[in-house]
Amino acid sequence: MEPTNVKDPEYFHKVVDCQYACPAHTPVPEYIRLIAQEKYAEAYMVNWESNVFPGILGRTCDRPCEPACRRGRLEDEEPVAICRLKRVAADNKGDIEHLLPKKQEKMNGKKVALIGAGPSSLTVARDLAVLGYEIHLFDEQEKGGGMMRSQIPSFRLPAEVLDGEVSQILNIGVHTHFNTYVKSLKEVIDQKYDAIFVGTGAPKGRNLELPGRLEGAANIHIGIEWLASVAFEHTTKIGEKVIVLGGGNTAMDCCRTSRRLGGKDVKVIVRSPFAEMKASPWEKEDAIHEDIPIIDNHVPKSFVTQNGKLIGMNFEKVHAVYDANGKRSLEPTGEAEVFFEADDVLIAVGQENSFPWIERDLGIEFDKWEMPVVNQTTFQSAVPNIFFGGDASLGPKNVITAVAQGHQAAISIDLFCNGKAVTERPAPFTNLYSTKMGIHEWAYDSEVSNDDRYVVPQADKAVVLKDRKKEVELGFNLPTGFKEAQRCLNCDVQTVFTESKCIECDACMDICPTNCITFTTNGEEEDLRSRLFVPAENHSQALMVSDILPTGKVMVKDEDVCLHCGLCAERCPTSAWDMQQFLYNTSKAGSCH
Amino acid sequence: MTYIKSKFAHPNLPKNKLGYTRKEYEGSLTTLCAGCGHDSIGAAIVEACWEMSIEPHKVAKLSGIGCSSKTPAYFLNNSHGFNSVHGRMPSVATGANLANKDLIYLGVSGDGDSASIGMGQFVHVIRRNLNMTYIVMNNGCYGLTKGQDSATADAGSKSKAGSVNMFEGIDLCGLAIELGATFVAQSFSGDKHQLVPLIQAAISHPGFALINVLSPCVTFNNNVGSTKSYDYVREHVEATGTLDYVPPMTEITTTYTDDETKMVEMHDGSWLRLHKLSQTWNPDDKISAINALQHSHVKNEILTGLLYMNNESKELHSLLNTTDVPLNKLNESVLCPGVEILEKINSEFR
Numbered sequence: 001m002e003p004t005n006v007k008d009p010e011y012f013h014k015v016v017d018c019q020y021a022c023p024a025h026t027p028v029p030e031y032i033r034l035i036a037q038e039k040y041a042e043a044y045m046v047n048w049e050s051n052v053f054p055g056i057l058g059r060t061c062d063r064p065c066e067p068a069c070r071r072g073r074l075e076d077e078e079p080v081a082i083c084r085l086k087r088v089a090a091d092n093k094g095d096i097e098h099l100l101p102k103k104q105e106k107m108n109g110k111k112v113a114l115i116g117a118g119p120s121s122l123t124v125a126r127d128l129a130v131l132g133y134e135i136h137l138f139d140e141q142e143k144g145g146g147m148m149r150s151q152i153p154s155f156r157l158p159a160e161v162l163d164g165e166v167s168q169i170l171n172i173g174v175h176t177h178f179n180t181y182v183k184s185l186k187e188v189i190d191q192k193y194d195a196i197f198v199g200t201g202a203p204k205g206r207n208l209e210l211p212g213r214l215e216g217a218a219n220i221h222i223g224i225e226w227l228a229s230v231a232f233e234h235t236t237k238i239g240e241k242v243i244v245l246g247g248g249n250t251a252m253d254c255c256r257t258s259r260r261l262g263g264k265d266v267k268v269i270v271r272s273p274f275a276e277m278k279a280s281p282w283e284k285e286d287a288i289h290e291d292i293p294i295i296d297n298h299v300p301k302s303f304v305t306q307n308g309k310l311i312g313m314n315f316e317k318v319h320a321v322y323d324a325n326g327k328r329s330l331e332p333t334g335e336a337e338v339f340f341e342a343d344d345v346l347i348a349v350g351q352e353n354s355f356p357w358i359e360r361d362l363g364i365e366f367d368k369w370e371m372p373v374v375n376q377t378t379f380q381s382a383v384p385n386i387f388f389g390g391d392a393s394l395g396p397k398n399v400i401t402a403v404a405q406g407h408q409a410a411i412s413i414d415l416f417c418n419g420k421a422v423t424e425r426p427a428p429f430t431n432l433y434s435t436k437m438g439i440h441e442w443a444y445d446s447e448v449s450n451d452d453r454y455v456v457p458q459a460d461k462a463v464v465l466k467d468r469k470k471e472v473e474l475g476f477n478l479p480t481g482f483k484e485a486q487r488c489l490n491c492d493v494q495t496v497f498t499e500s501k502c503i504e505c506d507a508c509m510d511i512c513p514t515n516c517i518t519f520t521t522n523g524e525e526e527d528l529r530s531r532l533f534v535p536a537e538n539h540s541q542a543l544m545v546s547d548i549l550p551t552g553k554v555m556v557k558d559e560d561v562c563l564h565c566g567l568c569a570e571r572c573p574t575s576a577w578d579m580q581q582f583l584y585n586t587s588k589a590g591s592c593h
Numbered sequence: 594m595t596y597i598k599s600k601f602a603h604p605n606l607p608k609n610k611l612g613y614t615r616k617e618y619e620g621s622l623t624t625l626c627a628g629c630g631h632d633s634i635g636a637a638i639v640e641a642c643w644e645m646s647i648e649p650h651k652v653a654k655l656s657g658i659g660c661s662s663k664t665p666a667y668f669l670n671n672s673h674g675f676n677s678v679h680g681r682m683p684s685v686a687t688g689a690n691l692a693n694k695d696l697i698y699l700g701v702s703g704d705g706d707s708a709s710i711g712m713g714q715f716v717h718v719i720r721r722n723l724n725m726t727y728i729v730m731n732n733g734c735y736g737l738t739k740g741q742d743s744a745t746a747d748a749g750s751k752s753k754a755g756s757v758n759m760f761e762g763i764d765l766c767g768l769a770i771e772l773g774a775t776f777v778a779q780s781f782s783g784d785k786h787q788l789v790p791l792i793q794a795a796i797s798h799p800g801f802a803l804i805n806v807l808s809p810c811v812t813f814n815n816n817v818g819s820t821k822s823y824d825y826v827r828e829h830v831e832a833t834g835t836l837d838y839v840p841p842m843t844e845i846t847t848t849y850t851d852d853e854t855k856m857v858e859m860h861d862g863s864w865l866r867l868h869k870l871s872q873t874w875n876p877d878d879k880i881s882a883i884n885a886l887q888h889s890h891v892k893n894e895i896l897t898g899l900l901y902m903n904n905e906s907k908e909l910h911s912l913l914n915t916t917d918v919p920l921n922k923l924n925e926s927v928l929c930p931g932v933e934i935l936e937k938i939n940s941e942f943r
Binding site: 073074075077440447448450503504505506507509510511513514515516534535537550551561563565567570571572573574 | 596597598599600601602603604605606607615622623626627628629630632633635636782783785809811815823824827
C-alpha cells in the first residue's frame with residue numbers, strides 16, 4: 001500500500017467516528033472533554049456553532065453518532081451516551097448571553113427570504129444574520145421551530161428549551177413573519193429578494209385508504225396532524241382504546257401522547273417485524289415502558305364501524321420473507337384476520353413533501369415524485385437564487401440533517417450573493433497539535449474508563465402520564481455526566497507516526513492493548529489486512545500505513561479498535577509516535593471571504 | 594500521570610488450543626525504559642508460549658537481579674515465578690527442577706547476572722545440563738546502575754559518555770558450547786520472527802538451552818560507537834539459517850530434497866524446520882558451530898540463529914536416573930521407606 005496521507009484532513013476526520021457520522025460533523029470528543037472539565041458553557045458553544053440546537057438535539061436527536069462510536073465496537077461495550085451528554089452541556093450552560101452574536105449594526109444590503117421556520121431555515125437564518133444579511137422568516141405557525149414544535153411532544157422537548165434556542169437565533173435580528181402561510185412562491189419572488197430558501201419540511205402525513213376509512217373518519221387521524229393539533233392545544237383528549245399504525249418515531253410519539261390524553265389501552269400495530277421498525281430503539285423502549293404493547297407483523301386491512309362509528313380494525317398476520325439479496329417481503333401466514341378494538345386510530349405510516357404553493361412555471365424543476373430537483377452539495381435549485389434545505393430538499397430525514405443542510409445552503413447563498421461559484425465549497429478548518437506534557441503526561445485523560453454506559457434517569461411514570469408537558473427524561477446529574485464523559489475514548493487525539501524517528505524496537509506493537517499495530521512487509525491492502533497481528537476485518541475502518549522503514553518493513557495500524565490510550569506514544573523511545581489533538585470544523589457561511 | 598493499560602482487548606483476538614488469547618499470557622505493564630529490548634523479548638516469550646498452547650501454570654519463571662531479571666513481572670502473569678539473588682538463579686532453578694521436573698523452567702538473566710556475578714553458577718548449570726530454557730537479555734551494560742560496561746561489552750565499543758571499552762567481551766554462546774551445552778542460540782530482540790521459534794525450540798529441547806539475545810539498552814547503550822545498539826546490531830547481524838517451529842501432531846507433508854533444509858524431530862513430538870544459510874555450518878556439529886562463531890567475530894559480524902543443538906541430549910534427571918514421579922509428588926512413605934530399607938542400603942556400602 002502507499003503510505004497513508006495524514007496531511008489530508010479527511011483521514012483523521014474519519015478516525016473520529018462520531019464526528020464523521022454526524023451530518024453536521026459536530027466535534028463530539030471536543031465538547032465531551034469540555035463537559036468533563038466542567039466547562040459547560042464552552043461545551044454548549046462548540047455545539048451551538050455546529051448544530052445550532054444543542055438543548056433540543058440533546059433530547060431528540062436521532063444520534064447517528066452513537067452507532068458509529070468506537071466504544072461500541074469493543075467487547076460487551078455500548079457507545080458513549082453522546083446525545084444525553086450534549087443535554088448536560090445545555091442544562092448546565094448558565095448565562096451565555098455574552099457569548100451569543102448580537103444583531104449586526106452594519107447590514108450588507110442583501111435580503112434573503114426563508115420559507116418555513118423549522119430547523120433548516122433557522123440554521124440559515126443564524127448563519128446569514130451574523131454576516132449582516134437582512135433575513136425574513138415566514139411560517140404559518142405562531143412561533144418558530146417548525147416540526148420541532150408541532151411534531152415533537154413536550155414530554156420529550158419542553159417548550160422552554162425550544163423557545164430558548166429559537167429566540168437565540170431570532171434575537172440576531174431576524175425579521176419574523178409568523179402566522180403567515182406562503183401560498184405562492186411567485187409572490188415571494190416578486191418581492192425581489194437576493195435569495196430565497198425553502199425549508200418547508202415534509203408536512204403531509206400519509207393516509208391509509210382502507211375500507212371503512214370514510215365511515216370512521218371522525219375517529220381516524222393522521223399522526224403528524226394530530227400531534228400538531230395537540231401541540232397547539234386544539235386537541236386535548238382521545239378515546240380510551242387507541243390503535244397507532246406505523247413503526248417510526250412519529251408512531252412512538254403518537255402512542256405516548258395518547259397515553260397522556262386519556263388513552264388507557266393504547267397499542268402500536270406495525271407491519272414489519274419488531275427489530276426492523278424505523279423507530280429508534282430507545283423510543284420503542286420508552287413506549288413499552290409506558291405500558292404500550294407493540295404488535296408486529298400485522299398488516300391493517302380495514303377499519304370496522306358500527307352505526308357510523310369506529311369500533312376497531314382488522315389485521316392480516318404476516319411474516320417476513322427475505323430473498324437472496326436480503327430484500328424483505330411480508331407474506332400472509334394464512335391465519336384468519338384479527339380484530340382489535342379501538343375508539344380512535346392514529347395513522348403514522350410516513351410523511352411526504354408537498355409543494356402546492358410552488359407554481360410549476362417558475363423554472364424550478366420537479367422530478368417524477370414531485371420533489372424539487374436540488375443539488376445535493378449546494379442545495380441550489382434550477383433557479384439560481386432559490387435554495388432548498390431540510391426535509392423539503394431531499395425528503396424526510398431528521399433535525400440534525402436539516403441543520404447540516406441549512407449550513408450548506410447558507411454557504412451557497414453567501415457565495416451566490418457575493419457573485420462566487422456555489423460549487424467552490426470552502427475547506428474545513430483543521431488543527432493538529434501535540435498533547436504531550438511530559439513523561440506519562442498528556443493534555444487529555446488518556447486512561448480508558450471501564451464503566452458501562454450510564455442510564456439516563458426518568459421521572460416517575462405515574463406523574464408523567466398525567467401531564468403531557470412534564471418531561472420524562474431527567475438528564476444526567478453532574479457526577480454521572482462526568483463519569484459518562486470519561487467513557488469517551490478521545491478518538492480526536494490522533495496517533496501520529498513519524499517514520500524517520502522510528503528505530504523499529506517494537507515497543508508500540510508489544511504494548512498496544514488492542515493489538516492495532518503491526519510491523520510487517522508491505523503488500524496490497526487485502527493481503528496486508530490478513531497479515532496483521534489481528535486481521536483487520538472491519539473494512540469500514542482504514543489502515544494507517546507508514547513509508548518503508550530501514551529494515552524494509554512498514555508500520556501498519558488498524559484504526560478499528562484503537563483506544564487512543566497513548567501507550568504506543570508512551571512506550572516510544574524516540575517520540576516517533578505522538579498523540580496529537582485534531583480539530584475539524586466544517587466551514588460555515590462567511591469563511592470564504 | 595496515566596500509564597495504565599486498558600483491560601480492553603481486540604474483540605477478534607485469536608485463541609490457542611486451550612482457548613486462551615495472548616492476554617492470558619501477558620504480565621503487568623512494564624516499568625522498563627520505553628523502547629527497551631527486554632520488553633520485546635518478553636513479548637516474544639508471550640507469543641511463543643501462547644502459540645505452543647502451554648498451560649501458564651505449568652511454567653516457572655526464574656530470574657536474578659537486574660533490568661532483565663525484572664522482566665518476568667511483565668509476562669506470564671499466570672505462571673509461577675521466583676526472583677532470586679543476584680547471579681543465583683541457576684541454583685534456585687536446579688532446586689526447583691529437581692523437586693518438580695514436570696514444570697517448564699524459564700530462566701531469565703542479563704549480562705551482569707550471568708557473565709559477572711553469576712558466572713560461577715552459569716557454567717555449572719550448563720555442565721549439569723539442567724532441563725531449562727535460559728534466556729540472557731544481553732545489552733552489554735549495567736542499565737540499572739546507569740550504564741557501566743558489562744563483561745559482555747565488546748572491546749572497542751564506545752559508551753554513551755564516550756569512553757572506549759578496553760577489555761574483551763565474554764562470548765556466552767562460545768562458552769556454553771565449550772562447556773557442553775546441548776542447545777545454543779543467539780538472537781536479537783528486534784527480530785521476533787527469528788526469536789519466537791528459537792524460544793519454542795528451546796522449550797521443546799530436553800536439557801539446557803541457552804538463547805543469548807542482544808537487547809539494546811535504549812537509555813545507556815544505543816549510541817553511535819556502541820556494538821549493542823539497534824543500528825549496529827541491524828547492520829552487522831548475520832544468520833546461520835532460519836528455523837521454524839512445527840508443533841506436535843502437525844502432519845508433515847513437505848519433504849525437502851535440498852541439502853540446506855531439513856526437518857528435525859524433537860523429543861516432545863514437535864519438529865524444527867532448519868534452513869541453512871551457511872554451507873560450512875552444521876547445527877549438530879559442535880566444531881562447525883565454534884568455527885562459525887569465530888569467523889563471525891573476525892568479520893565483525895553478529896551471528897544469530899540456532900548455533901548448536903544436540904538432539905541426543907540427556908538432561909540432569911536422566912543422568913541422575915531419578916524417579917519418573919516428581920519428587921514433590923512422592924509421599925512420605927515412599928520418600929522415607931523406613932529403617933529396614935536404610936539398613937539395607939547402608940550395608941551395600943560396607
